[in-house]
Amino acid sequence: MINDTWVSRHIISREGKGKGLAVFLEGITDTDQARSLLGIEIAVNREQLPSLTGGEFYWCDLIHLELIDTQGNILGKIAGMQETGANDVMVVLQGERKFLVPWVMHKIVKQVDLETGRVCVDWNPEYQ
Numbered sequence: 001m002i003n004d005t006w007v008s009r010h011i012i013s014r015e016g017k018g019k020g021l022a023v024f025l026e027g028i029t030d031t032d033q034a035r036s037l038l039g040i041e042i043a044v045n046r047e048q049l050p051s052l053t054g055g056e057f058y059w060c061d062l063i064h065l066e067l068i069d070t071q072g073n074i075l076g077k078i079a080g081m082q083e084t085g086a087n088d089v090m091v092v093l094q095g096e097r098k099f100l101v102p103w104v105m106h107k108i109v110k111q112v113d114l115e116t117g118r119v120c121v122d123w124n125p126e127y128q
Contacts, residue, residue, distance in 0.1 A: 002040060055105060057112060066118045067092050067101070070110060075101075075125050090119075099125055 010026040028034050049058065059081040067075040067090065076094035081103070088103040101123050102108055111120040 002037075006043065057114075061114060062090070062112070062119065064117075065112075065114075068118055068120050069124070070120060070122050075121070075123070078119065092125075094125065 009028070012024040012026055014021055014023045016022075025037075028037070052058070062078050063080060065078050067078055069075055076092040076097075076099075078090050079093045079098070080091040082089050082091060082100070089100045090103055092099050092101055101121055108121050108123055109119060110122055111118075113119075
């Protein structure tokens with residue numbers, strides 16, 4: 001997003017750079033133009049994303065889902081996701097309170113039901 005306006009750019013090529021990615025965009029021909037794009041928001045149309053297999057989820061589909069424990073108690077809503085290196089974590093809001101829950105499938109995250117908008121976890125919010 002540039003100046004609050006989405007601008008479409010086609011990818012000419014890409015290559016891995018350590019933990020990052022270098023992308024060459026149509027219409028960007030020199031380093032000054034490229035530098036002007038540092039820190040901008042980027043987006044991909046949903047239909048351009050690869051299909052997922054069972055048990056895989058895009059983070060954008062998890063945000064705003066209700067988080068419940070294995071007894072059905074509502075713990076809060078997923079406000080965001082964070083990558084920590086060891087495990088991704090859910091940022092959960094419960095009223096004014098914010099806490100983190102590790103995203104560990106089958107051990108902590110027991111079920112994700114996109115139809116009902118709920119994620120069931122084996123977690124006690126007092127762990128925080």
